[in-house]
Every structure is written in structure tokens, then in C-alpha cells.
Amino acid sequence: MNANERKRMRDQVAGLRVNRRFLLFAVAATLTLPPLVAGAERGTGDLGIVVERAAGSVQVIETTGNTALKRVEGLGDLSHASAVFSRDGRYAYVFGRDGGLSKVDLLTARLVQRVQQGGNSIGGAISQDGRLVAVANYEPGGVRVFDAESLKLVADIPAEYGHEGKTSKVIGLVDAPGNRFVFSLWDAGEIWVADLTDPAQVRIEKHRNIGRNPYDALLTPDGRYYIAGLFGEDGLALLDLWHPQAGVRRILPGYGRGEEPLPVYKMPHLEGWAVAGGRAFLPAIGRREVLVVDTTRWEEVGRIPVKGQPVFVMARPDGRQVWVNFAFPDNQWIQVFDTETLALVQTLEPGPAILHMEFEPRGEEVWVSVRDADRVDVYDTARFERRASLPADKPSGIFLTARAHRIGL
Template sequence: MIKMFLRVSLFSLLVTLVQAEGLRGTGDMGIVIERATGSVLIIEHSSNTQLARVEGLGDLSHASAVFSRDARYAYIFGRDGGLTKIDLLTAKIVKRVMQSGNSIGGAISQDGQIVAVSNYKPGGVKLFAASDLAQLADIPATYEQNKQSKVIGLVDAPGQQFVFSLFDAGEIWLLDAKQSLSKPHIQKFSNIGKQPYDGLITPDGRYYLAGLFGEDGLALLDLWQAEKGAQHILPNYGKGQQKLPVYKMPHLEGWAEAGNYLFVPAVGQHAVLVIDKSNWQLVKTIPAHGQPIFVMSQPDQRRVWVNFALPNNDSLQIIDTFTLETLKTFKSGKGTLHMEFTPRGENVWVSVRDEDKLNIYDTATFELRASLPAHKPSGIFFTSRAHWTGL
């Protein structure tokens, strides 16, 4: 009886201390990029609230983020080459380094110890220690007698690897950081297609796909059989159709996997491509409301949500992944840029840049649950990404 009383008293004391200190977990937290002001909102999706704003992050016009293994720290990749580490609990910048002149994104290693950044200028990849952002390696993306290519589509892969594409060279590189950080092993795959513009790795970490801007089709690399090289798939998906002007290129891994299908935005078309992963053949071309930018799957993979480039960037379209038919298209607000699902998928957060707000929709009823103010919001990133490959 006395032992039970002591245990209860100790538990009550701990609860009181936690409440007094304001301690909390980070599992229901995230960040929102405020692109015009170089700031980041820290948010909580359990109660749909804003917690804090962090300023001084430079040019965030094309920013992305990854999280530390414990989901306490966010690493922000800015367009100006800035790499910033933020503490979500204190809402402060831990460290910021200017690592290049023009950056396009990054990734964090399987063990959470290495942050990799892909750069446009100078073209290449740099590796940093996640703990203090000390530079570990500089890998120039050189090709054809010391030309340097823009690097895009950088993702993490199992086995302390990173995969990325060289836009100008038409190559995919596989970087292995297991043996050496200062001089990691690089495996290069050439002639993958013209102008790869983005990359996706499947959630199991096996397949890396690069979209091709300079020609129809996709490049596919099976990391379980990398020695076989990259192959070209779907070379004729737009054959016989006139290409439309591309107002905004799909990016930031804006493709979706649901069951055995991949849902991919068709560049220069008003369509979403459905690809069967078992044979990499086109199953269906779903007509879209406009030129799709992001095609994102709910966590249960039952539906995918699509947003669009100008002039249709005020709408969302929802596709049923079982019937492969459009369920609903509705107006979400001017400048609908990015979407992020809560970890179990009950809600989706949507940035509405031109109306300075975040809309939160119920994924079952499509009803608007809440709206929060934000300064020209773009990317939304929840800490659940800390435990997913390729995000």
C-alpha cells in the first residue's frame, strides 16, 4: 500500500514538474515556410494552432526541410544557399551556414547524422554533420571536362546512401557515405534522359525515379540491382499530344504512391499518370483540372490530392485510388501551393499563398475545419517526416 502511494505521489510530482517546465513532445508539430518574409511558422496539428515564428532565414522562395531523428530540430534548405538548423521547442535558430550561392533542397541520412544539400551554383552536393553543421564533404557535379551541373532530386536511401540527378548532364549519381565521409563513394549512371527535373524514391527505398523535362518519359533506377543501371520507362505517354506551356515545374518529390500504383504529374499536360509498379507500364491517364504540380497520397492511400499551376492554382482535385476516377474538384483559394497530411490522415493542411492563410480540411468530408493566418505560406512539413525514407 505504501509503495503504491509512493508511486502515485512520484507520478503526480513528475506531472507537476512537466507542467511547470512547459515540457512537451514534438510528434504533433511541424513548420510552415513563409516564403516572402524569410520566416518559418512552428505549428501544432493536434489543436490546429500556431506556436511561434522564427525569422532571419534568408531567401525561402524555394525552400524545403527535413527533421532530426528525435524530431526536435528542423533543417531548412533556402534558395540562397542557406542551411539553417531550428530548435522547434525553443523556437530559435541553432546555427545557420551559407553553403552555396543557389540551393534547391536536401536530405538527411538513414542514421540521422548527415545532412546533404543539393546545389545549383556551384553545382554539386555538400555533406554536413547534423549536430553542428560542420562541413564533411564537397562533391562537385562535374561532367564533360569539368562542366558543373545543377543538382536536383536529392533523396536519402537505405544504407547511408543519397541519390540525386544532374539536370545538365542527364545523369543519376548514387552516393555511399558508409565507408568515408570526406571522400564518399560515387556510382554514376549516364544517359538517363534529357534534363531530369526532380526525383522520387519509393517509401521502401528501392526505386528512384527521375522525371525528364527535356523528353517524355521517366528514368528508373532499382537500388537493389543498381549494377544493371538506369532504364527509361513511359517514353510515349505524351505521344501525339501538343505540349502545353509549363508555368511551374513539378518539384519537391510531388508524386504519390498508393498500393501498387504511382500517381505522377504529367509535365506539359493536364493529366495525372497512373503507373503500375509491377511492370512500370502506364495504367491510365486521368484528366486533370489543370497542369498538376503536387500529387499527394493520404496516409491510408485511399485517395490522392492534386494541386495545380497557373491559371488553375486556386483549386484542389481528389482522385479515388481504387476506381481511378475524380471524386471532387473544389476551390481552395488563390495561390494554393502545398499540402501536408497529418500522420494518420484525418486532416490535410493546405497553404494558400495569395490569401495569406493556411486551410485545414477534413479528408473524409472535404469540409474546411480551420483557417490560420500566415505570411505568404508555401511548404508545410510535419515532424512525422523524420521517420520516413526519402523525406
Template sequence: MLYLIALLLSAFAYAEKVYVVERERGAVAVVENDKLKGEVKNLGNLNHATLKFLGSKAFVVSRDGFLSSVDTDKDSLMGKVKVGDSTIGFTFCEGKIVVANYSPHTVVFLSPELEILREIDTGSRNVGIKSYKNLLTFALMDRDQVWVLDCKDYRKVKVFENVGNMPFDALLSGESYLVGFFKESSVGVANLKDLTYRKVSFRAEKGEVVFKIPHFGLWGVYGKKAYIPAVGERRVHIVNLESFEYEGSIELPGLPVFVSVSPDGKYVAVNYSGDMEDYLTLINRGEGKVIRTEKLGKRILHFRFTSDGKFIYLSSYYENRLKKVSVPELKVLGEVNVPTPSGVFIKGG
């Protein structure tokens, strides 16, 4: 009993502002001190929406091509601009916001005030947009290319041709840009320091290990290790991102969707699809073993560790709730009503 009281006191003493995508309402809920503070509305189609923070602003890109800026002090909509018809992601580079579009086939540079500075026609759907120092890197799904641009003057620094069959997503690990392919099991690696490119396969001691590469946004990464949800298997793969060696796997009770590593590196958390979609699993990262699996909601769509790693916020879709959970106990400490919650983003987290 005393331990539970200590947990609750710790939870109230530690507070971060949480932004939760209301997927079916085109809005973002704002939660502070574990209470609903307000909503930011009229943000567009927020299925698989992306939200990122820059200074005192949050930027949200919708699937139907709207980029919105939110004042995170007042939690009000500052501006909204149409940047495409089907938008897949964005990044920050040299103080600019850069958006990748499926349709039209463009990459768009904007100022923090949402003024369009430059539109670049690529002739392809664009994916995997990342920034490294002053360099912008993205993959061209329909042209099997990776482009590297200078964010300062928009010039084309490098074009990697024939990188692989239909690139679909990418991950930035240090100076390495990793790109995955729909129709290949290998991974492309562009070194953004010396502008070289190679293809690798994850290998074990006994030879090549081939597994389907899921979207990189579902991976958990800590240092040079990646924890990758297996596609169609009840396990998490472990891969070294420096040597590209396959280091094994961890058995799970369900089919994993999203994997996240706590900021302190102690734990790996996993949610599921299918028969285990109401559950969350916590893994001891050092030991590579499941600590516990708990039923914490009704269809957990997303979750995120707080910056100190002591709590997890998760969205329980069918309950219309955001829940705060203790780590490593996985005890629900608080709940907030949020309609159709999906993506969870923490300011400062």
C-alpha cells in the same frame, strides 16, 4: 449539425505541429493546436524552400544557399551556415545532412551541428539527391551522369554515364532511383541494390505512352503506384512503378500542380494552377473517381495530409492563411493567419 460538431471535436482532439513557409518573409510559422505559436526568422530566400525533420530538429535549405537548423521543442533557430550560392535540395544519410548545389558545382556533407565535413566538386549542377541505406545518389544535370557515393567514407561507389539528356529531378521508390530528363520522355532507373541502370518508357497495352515528366516532388505515390499531374492537361496519370506500365488517368476540372495520397491510401488530393487555383479536389483512390472539388482558398500553393489522413492543412496564399480541412468532406474547420504561406510541413505527419 451533430456530425459537424463531431468533426470539430475530432479536429481539436487530434493535433500535430505544423510548419508553414512564409515565402516572402524568409521565415517559417509554427502552428500548434491550430494556433500560431511563433515564427522562426532569418532563414534566407524561401522560394521553393525545403524543410525536413530529423529527431528533435528541423532543417531548412534556402534557394540562396543557407542551411538552417531549428529546435522543434523550443521552435528556435539553432544554427545557420552558408553551403552554396544556389541550393536545390538536401537529404539525410548515415546521420549526416547532404546538400546538392546548382552553384557552386558541389555536394556538401555536414554534421547535424552544421559543421561542414566534406565538399565534393562534381563539375555540374546537381539535382535529385536521395539516400538509400548508406548510399547517396544524385544526378549531374550538365554531365548526363548519376553518381552513387558511400556516405560513410565519401568514396565514389558507381558512376552511371550517358544516363539521358539533361537530368532534372529524381524519385526514390524502394531500391530504385528514378531520374527524369528535360529533353527526353523516358525515365532512367538505377537499381541501388545491384548498381545497374536502364531506361524505360511508360507503356500501355497498345504500345508506348509518352507524356512529359513533371518534377517528381509533385507526384503522389502509394505503394508501387504513382499519381502524376499531367503537364498542360486536366488529368492525373496513373503509373505502376514496378512494371512501368501506364494504368490510365483520372479526369480533373483543372490543370493539376501537386498530387498527394493520404497516408491510409484512401484518397488522392490535387491542387491547381490557372483558373482553378482556388480549388482542391479529392479522389477516391480505390475507385479512381473524383469525390468532390471545393473552393477552399485564394491560390492554394501547397497542402499536406495529417498522419491519420483525416485532415488536410493547406496554404491560401492571397488570404495569408493556413486552413485545416476535414477529409473527405473538405469542410474548413479552422484558420490561422500566416503571411505569404507556401510549403506546409507537419512534424510527425
């Protein structure tokens, strides 16, 4: 070893020491400052959460660099968990299966509040004015409404039906203009519209005999049409919120043409952003088909044969493509269709058990949860290439803050 080499080695060691000192400083800085803020102010428009269903945690993610920022734990049983956002895009309200309602601060990545509001719940919504958070419950069947700030109960709406005081499981809860919440009763086959202009005096309008076993519902992005899918029969129930007195209309009756439906291993979901270019793209229950419906006449204008029974049918925000994922045992696939020609554009196989897809607000990328690979992948929606892949513990729902400004989400 000559003198030069020795010097170089000394410098390297010194460098290591400096690095280590810097590292210590960095760790100390992280411990003393709030986790995400780290001295710099930031907005929340590119933030979101990934639900880790079995671990009862969520990861706060950002879509500018496609990274995970921090994990928030202690949210309970998050199977089938969903989330809505406060209008400032800072807080996520997470609805857990175990009836827990959790409020997560995305900026500090902290669980700021949590209430055990029911025994078993399925989802929720935030009111038009942002002041009320409503939760749909299976047990006890009904809807509970909370103050968005304090999570204090402000209204309780038991889903009683019939004459024996039975309560129904509630599904398909969405917010609608006029500070209303609209939801469906699985057991009763009813759609209720609750007006919470005055939470102390909730006004409820009930629509009965809307069809057997509504399993989920959507509100069109303009907030006008509420559509509930029916598990118990072929067809969907449509309520025009501009003319509720006209009652619920059945659309696409008998879309299965009397054929025996396939067994359903996972209930499909209906979401407002399956509406694109004057057409709605809806999963056919018990069939390997996506139904295409004209949104002015509400009549079927086509159907797309797909690889499995569709679960989510999601339109890219520009409406040019729909992305479809499938129920077990075809849940390793995603298919992409052109909304104009209905042609298959792409088939992807990201990995085992694709549970959810969430587009970035302008649609250039889509986040995909690959549950059984413990991964969340980000795809470029023009080239269908994987841009990023993040580890996540049995991920399910992915929710971005852009939802804060959408009606019915």
C-alpha cells in the same frame, strides 16, 4: 443606479484589475521561460513548420489543436524552401533558395544554427543514420554534406560532367538505405548515387544518359526505386537501388504520344507519397494529366484527366485518395481522386495560389498553403470541410515531423 447595480459594477472593475494583474504575470512568465515549453514538457510528434517564403521566416505549428505556436525569423530567401527533420523530431533543417542551411529547434522555436553553404540551392536530405545533412545546389552545382549536429562541412561533391569541367545544377536529392544519397543532374542528364558510409571517402556511382533535363525525383517509400521526371522529353528514368548494376531504365516513354506539350509555368514535384496501393501517381509534364503506373511492372495502367497541369500529386497516408494541386493559372484548385476507381471525389477551391499540401501522419487532416490569401487551411479529408485557418505570410511549403521517420523525405 441602485446599490445592487453599483456593487456589480465595482465587482466588474475589480475583476478587470485582477485580469490585468494576471495578464502581467502571464507576460512575465512567457518572457522568463523558454517560448514553447512554458513549464510543460511536450513531444514533437505533432509539430511542424510552415515556410513563409518572402518573409524568410517559418511558423512552428502543432496539429493536435491546429494552431501556430511561434514564428522563427532570419532564414533568408525561402522561395522553394524545403525541410527535413532530425530523427528525434526536435530539429528542422531548412534549405533556402539563397544557399542558406538553417537548423531550427521546434521546442524552443529558435534558430540554433545557420550556414551559408552555397549560392543557390534547391533542397536537401538527411542520411539514414541521421548524422548527415546533404544539400543540392544549383550554384555551385553539386551536393554538399554537413554534420547534422554542428553543420560543419564533411563532404563536397561537385557535379562535374563532360570533358570541360562544367558543373550541373542538382535536383531530386533524396536519402536512401545504406547511408546513401541519390540525386540527378539537370544539365547533364545523369543520376548519381553517393555512398557516405565513410564521409571522408565518398563513393560515387554515376549513371549517364538517363534522359534530358531531369527536373525532380522521388524515392518509393520502401527506399527501393528512384524515379526522376524528365523535362526535356516524355518519360521518366527509373533506378532500382536493389540492382543498381542493371542501370537506369526508361519508363513511360512517349507518354505525350508526340503531342506538343503545353507551356509549363511551374515545374511539377515528385514525392515518395504519390505511391499508393501498388500504383504510383505521377504528374505528366506539360499536360493536364496524372499518370498512373503499376509499381511492379512500371508500366502505365491509366491516366486521369485533371483541371490543370499537376504540381503535387500526394497520396493520403492510407493510400485511398490522391490530392492534386496545379500550376499557374489553375493554381486555385485542388482535386481529389479515388485511387481504386480513379474517379474524381472532390474539387476544392480553397483560394488563390495553392502551393503545397501536407497530410497529418494518419491522414485525417491535410494542411494546405494558400499563398496569395496569406493563409494556411486545414481540411478534414473525409468530409472535405475546412477545420481551421491560420494567417501566414505568403506561405509555401508545409513540413510535419512525421517525415523524420520516412525514407526518402
